[in-house]
Amino acid sequence: MNGEVLAFWVLAVGLVGSALNVVLSKNLFHSVLWLAAALVGTAGIFIALDAEFLGAVQVLLYAGGVITVVVFAIVVTERLVGERLSQTSRRILGGAVVAVGVLAMVLNVIRRSGIDMPRPEMTADITKWMGISLLTQFLLPFELLGVLLLAGLLAATYFARPEE
């Protein structure tokens, strides 16, 4: 068992465990924390796939930023209610059936597709390549993304502004 396999299994078990906790935890705050764990685990998977830059971005943006905002939202709303947010679930059976069904289908497709291929050797610096193509080939999407983020920021500010 080499390092990659070990890392994969550790990450996979951690990921699946955290993800299950995200959806099963009764406490919304715990769910968010587990989501943070899952996101960090995803970053680990990215790094295992040699995409260190993406892993770092994932942690920086998601785990750092998003989780913070989510927690913030919970606390703000909870404080408005004045009681702890426990969240109930419903249709657990139906949801489980559908989720497991979808999973079975997808796994079946993966199994039958014969998609496995050798993992090619890394030839170039992916981070560098990404940086260059972001400012050349993907400049327009990149700029549009900036506009989108700005619009999202403004919209969020507008929605969440205090009532006059």
Next chain:
Amino acid sequence: MPLSAYLSLAAVLFSIGLFGVITRRNTVGILLGVELMLNAVNINFVAFSRFHGTALGMIFTLFAICITVAEIALGLALVILLFRMRRTSTADHIDWLKG
């Protein structure tokens, strides 16, 4: 690890996220499930990208992450707004569209 291992892991994550989206009553909880699903998709992108030897998928993932961040910000703003108007963050209570 083979590609199918990564894909299967992503599939499991996706299904778990789906389960969460279906079963959660709370809007924030639904959002968390969506996040899990998006993550699964991102894993697929990166895995395919890595195994095909092209970084296009990673670029896409980068965009996906950024857009998700925007989406989260907006979604949470909406949750807060909804909360202000209806004093609840339970999705079941938001049924203005009831036929």
Next chain:
Amino acid sequence: MTGTSAMSPLLVALISGGVVLGALTGLLAYVTLLERKFAARMQSRVGPYRVGPHGLLQPIADGVKLLLKEHLVPDAADKGVFNLAPVIFFIPCMLIFASMPFAPGLGVADLNIGVLFFLAVSSMEIVGLFMAGWGSNNKYALISAMRAVNQIISYDLPFVMAALVPVMLAGSMKLSDIATAQQGLWFIAYPVIGQLAFIAFIVAGVAAENRTPFDILEAESELIAGFRVEYSGMKFAFIQLGEYAHVIGTSFLGAALFLGAWAGPGPSWLGPLWFTIKALLVFVLFTWVRWSFLRIKVDQILSISWKLLLPLTLLLLLATAVVIVIRSGAGV
């Protein structure tokens, strides 16, 4: 990680990680002493003096005391979260050293994306902080956590921008590359850009470390001790250590980004020493700021970040880009 083909990379990483961790723990312990002494001098006091000669054993005594203290857990606390928070807080603070090259080839992992790694990992610290504030089920702690989130999000951006100036000048996010790029001229000596970037870095760094004048989240006159109010014993020690580790990490980063890292007179094996000295200088600068300024209000903090620091650093980045273009144009 060169010349160790016999061992697996994982093992090497583990060993070097252990070494760095051990060295760091010692360093951290004595940095607290340094700060206390320095602060005492600034206030015309002596500082710790009794334990050992000139109080040199004081950190050890502190450690022992914290180890022996009772672990208090509030009744209404969210116990799992409460207990886990210090660890979650501590781990990223230590992890930031993983990408730090203490000398050419000496470090846990000289990552390609070193600077980004530092920023990403240090941003994780907020999760632990929030867990602590929330898990304590204490109003002061919660308010403190909220303030922390506010502040850290606000100052993340200028911090990144300021750190990006050396990255752009060096053309790499790898810390050793940045260090190598400063062989001729330290980035702090770059006309105008370097100094401004360094100042912005220090300001944002102080805010990121939640130190005075940006220490509203542990403002003892309002919030007692903020998010750590309910902690005691070893858990408290973890939080304290984490904070100091973060400060020291930031100092090392500042030294690496602006002060030429291990560059200095003498043989190359003196590099780590020079690096540490420079980092300690930055740390002293932080401490100096901490003990010189008054705490400012929340809205002032946010204003400084969004209205002043962020636009300035953005302009700085633009100027840097212009400089780079001109420089490369002249070079060609």
Next chain:
Amino acid sequence: MNPVTLAILALLLPAGAFLLIGVLAPLRRSGRPAAFLSIAAVATSLAAAIRTWQLASGSVEPIRAAWNWLPGANGPLATVGVLIDPQSSLMLILVTLVATLVQIYSLEYLHDEPPAAFGRYYAYHSLFVFSMMGVVLSPNLLQLFVCWELVGVCSYLLIGFWYRKPEAARAALKAFWTTKAGDVGLLIGIVLLYRLAGTWDILELEHMVKGGTLATAGLGVITFCLYLGAMGKSAQFPLHVWLPDAMEGPTPVSALIHAATMVTAGVYLLVRTEFLFHQTPQVLLLVGWIGGITALLAAIMACVQTDIKKVLAYSTVSQLGYMMTAVGAGFAGAGFLHLLTHGVFKALLFLGAGAVIHAVHSNEMHDMGGLFKRMPQVATVFIIGTLSLAGVPAFAGFISKEEVLGATLAGGLTGPFVMLLTGAFLTAFYMSKVVFLVFFAAPAAPGHAHGHTHDDGHHGHHGDPPFLMAGPLWILAIAAIVIGVYSTFFHHAEPEFASPGWLTPVAVAMGLAGIVGAYLTYQTRTISADTLASVFAPIRVAAVNKFWLDDLYLFIYRHILLAFARLIGWTDRYIVDGVLNVISAWTLDGGDALRRIQTGRVGDYIFAVAAGLLVLMLWMRGTL
């Protein structure tokens, strides 16, 4: 300039004029400037057309230029371009010449129209000239069809130019629908032809026919369909009914569109695709016989008309029958020649009639009479036109009519030949009748004529028309005489067929007999018109009633089509709608029942979406 550039210039100038007048509302509403623009454009086109003809007559091979239009898998599906050969360049001159003269003439004729209507009139005219030239120059049948329809639209617009007049609006619709009936056939023919030959290009088609590579199976249907289109456009029996009604339009329009150019488009189409028709003799035979019948029946009907324009209209139908008979006999050249000469003198006749109408303010012949003294110029040119039409030697119609008759005989169409010969007599008769009644005989009912009652009408229409109207008349009259003299005495082209020696004397005798008959009947009144009427009572009644064709169409329309429509309407109302009402009632009930699914809760929707996804995946399991 090379001929292609010239032809395209000639084609595009009126189009440009139309666009300018159409788009620039101030220009259109100003009236006269728009008219001058249009006239300038079409006059330049005339010059270009003449130059094109000069250049093209020098070359043996047709000049063809085409550009890709519809892209297709194997080369372009369709092309646009111009095809210049002697036929098209001559036709081009005819179109532009008559159009120029008519437009100048209209300046005076429509003097009283408000400026906006004036501008509209010239916009239509420009569009018409463009589309007619498009038909003439088309190197392929698709482009020809497009322009053909454009011409039809212009005809519709111009017939209905006085759209506030109910008759005019109705006549416009009638013309449109009747010609459309034929156009459907044309479209079907064109499509079938493409299926058969894989091309629309006329030259390619001709090449294929000559090379024997075109399958003849099914070609009969195609040529018949093409003939249907020509039949509608060229007012062949029984689709001729629209043309007399089309006289509701302004007289210059009748001269241009319904005498000289558009109605001949059908003949032109047949001339163009002659090589196809030669492959299908049965259809050719049909063309010949229907041409003969048309010529005779229209001539008979022309005899009993009292409206001067109606006479000319039936005369046009009759002459179109002549052309078609020649084509049907297999000698399209003779038909084309008659087309050209007829275009000149029939335009002349119409414009002359227009001048008379303009002066008298009436179409009815018994409102006129003895006008020779009042308007000698108009009378002179009108007589020149009449002699041309009657086929008197030294006038334009003489040679072409001989050719048509000879061709019919040579083609072995004896029946049609007899009809045409009879028609020649009748033609001379009714045209002379018009001349005598209008210009020489004493007014039938003095005081009836508006010209007398409104003697000092504001434009002084006592005498000959002003220069703008007289000029075009004289130009056309001189053209008719020049063509006639040249072709009668100097030009002896070797005909494609041999005519028997007795033909010319007989034909001329027929014409003269007609003139003399009319003289005796209507001038000296030696022969009583009433006696004639009673002798030929059955034919007369039939002719007056237009051979009951309109009644037949009306009957078909009223008792068959409308009954059928009522039946369908009933079915639609009670069966189709009934079923739909039941279904909609069920749908409403179902909607009420299903509405409960819409809980408005997002969780339920997500669950439904996910379950649907699962079902889809299960369904597609085999294919993934």
